[in-house]
Amino acid sequence: MxxxxxxxxxxxxxxxxxxxxxxxxxxxxxxxxxxxxxxxxxxxxxxxxxxxxxxxxxxxxxxxxxxxxxxxxxxxxxxxxxxxxxWVTWSTTAIVVPAVRRHGSPELREEVLPGVYDGRIRLCLGYTEPDGGSDVATCRTRAVRDGDDWVINGAKMFTTGAHNCRYVFLITNTDPDGPRHRNLTMFLVPLSSPGIEIHGIHTVDGDRTNIVHYTDVRVPDRYRLGEVNGGWAVLQGPLNEEHGVRRTAPDGLQDISIMAHHGAYMATVVDDVAATVARPGPDGRRRLDDDAVACRLGRSVARMEAALSAPGVFGRVAIAQTMRDIAPELMDILGPAAALPTAAAAADDGGGPEYLFRWAPLCGIYGGTLEVFRNIIAQQILGLGRPDYTPPR
Structure with missing residues (x-):
């Protein structure tokens, strides 16, 4: 290397x-x-x-x-x-654009792409349903053909950025009785369409996501991406990009793993904590001189460095899990001041550990839970079979 x-x-x-x-x-x-x-x-x-x-x-x-x-x-x-x-709204836009280029009609590409390039148009992801969990193929949002239009009814959870976007990359069920994965159709739905309601949800880390309701939303067929009931093929590229299941470029000029942005913030927090405990306090003593502090900080740094070095989907799991594991350690190292939010903690650690502690659980959910990614590793990389969730006899 x-x-x-x-x-x-x-x-x-x-x-x-x-x-x-x-x-x-x-x-x-x-x-x-x-x-x-x-x-x-x-x-x-x-x-x-x-x-x-x-x-x-x-x-x-x-x-x-x-x-x-x-x-x-x-x-x-x-x-x-x-x-x-x-960055998040631009991230979802960048994930969807290749699918629009590949599967959208010339008219749709002309409608959408120029506005994407100049910033007027942003795209969000309409995958997860309120009772669907991480398995997007369990889609119940229905799209029914009506002449040259489609009528869409259903709801999607975690449509982050919908209130700042012009279109949603929406997975729908167009054949409820059809075989799994072959009954789905993708649309790029204008979010200004009548019948769409966007309601904000704030997560424990303070970020906003949305639940979006679709009630008799009429969408012209030109907003369809790919073939009817061929949506799973359209969705694979964006899903793989979001999951980090992709080939590594030979020039090395890319993130080692999909969670590198989150890992970089974790590294900044660790650096800030290390600098804080290395400064003498009012009594002239450094917290770092306490062996327990040095041990716990060193262990956190080692975990972080290993996670940041893990490639691809391995890194996606390692970074998210490490954030969950070391955030409490960093707060313990700093003591009571670590519980203060950013503005109030500026005099000590800048509030980074407090935010990292709240953000870490979400990082193990984005784009699918850690359990989903561990199954991807097991099945697609290690060649193991599908998990059997039937209760033991």
Whole structure:
């Protein structure tokens, strides 16, 4: 494995500096404060500025079509992460765009993609149902053909970003009596359609997600992606991207695993805690000189480094599980001040461990629970059989 640094050309170094100048101007402390207060993980002004500056198109377009090359894509990703750009709505958009390109009609592509590139149009995911858990194939949201339209009824949970998006990438059941996985059809549904209601839900970490109700929503057939009852094939690409089940690029210019963004925040919190316990207190003593503190901090650092080094879907599990395991340790190391939220804790640890503690359980649920990903590893990588959940006799 080659751990050498990438030597940037003069042009690439200039690109990095322009990215930093742009983000320094637009991603301010006020943007980050407002994002934490709303839980939206999205800032429209920042997003539209990225579109106007060509950053969104550069990130999403193929290199042959005017997009960034691999080095500049990586530079842009790392700088966004360093500045803590509110990102989740752009993430769901980027997951869906390849399916629109591949399965959408020319008219639909022309309607959607230009607005994606300039920031006006964002896309969210309509998968999970209130009683469906992580198995999206148990879809009960119905789409019934009515002439040139479809009429959709049902509900979806955890449609994060729906209140900031123009379209939802929606999985529906178009043949209730059909065989599993061959009775699903995908649509890109305009969220302005009559009959759609979006209700916010705030999670324990303060983020906002949504439950979306569809009541007699009429959608023209041109918003269908792929074949009728062929939705599972349309969904596979976005699902694999979200799950991190993908090939590793030979140039190494990509995240080791799908949860690297979350892991980077965990690493920042660990660094802040280490700096805090290494500073002398009012009595001149450092908490780090306590062997118990040093042991627990060292163990947390070792766990974190191992998780950040795990590739692909392994890293997705390792990072989420490690966040759950070390967040309580970090709070114990710091003592009572660790329970204070960000603003109140600025004098000590900056509130990072408190937020990490609340965020960690959610990171084991995003895109499917840790149990789902462990089954993916068992079946698709280790070649084991499907789990048998029947009760023992």
């Amino acid at each position: 080659d751990f050498a640094r990438v030597e940037l050309s003069g042009a690439d170094a200039d690109f990095r500096d322009r990215a930093r100048a742009f983000l320094d101007t637009h991603v301010t402390d006020e943007v980050r404060r407002r994002d934490r207060a709303t839980g939206d993980n999205f800032d429209e002004a920042v997003h539209l500025a990225m579109g106007a500056g060509g950053w969104l198109a550069g990130e999403l377009r193929p290199e042959a079509g005017g997009g960034f090359d691999r080095v500049r894509t990586r530079l842009w990703e790392l700088e966004k992460r360093r500045y803590r750009v509110p």
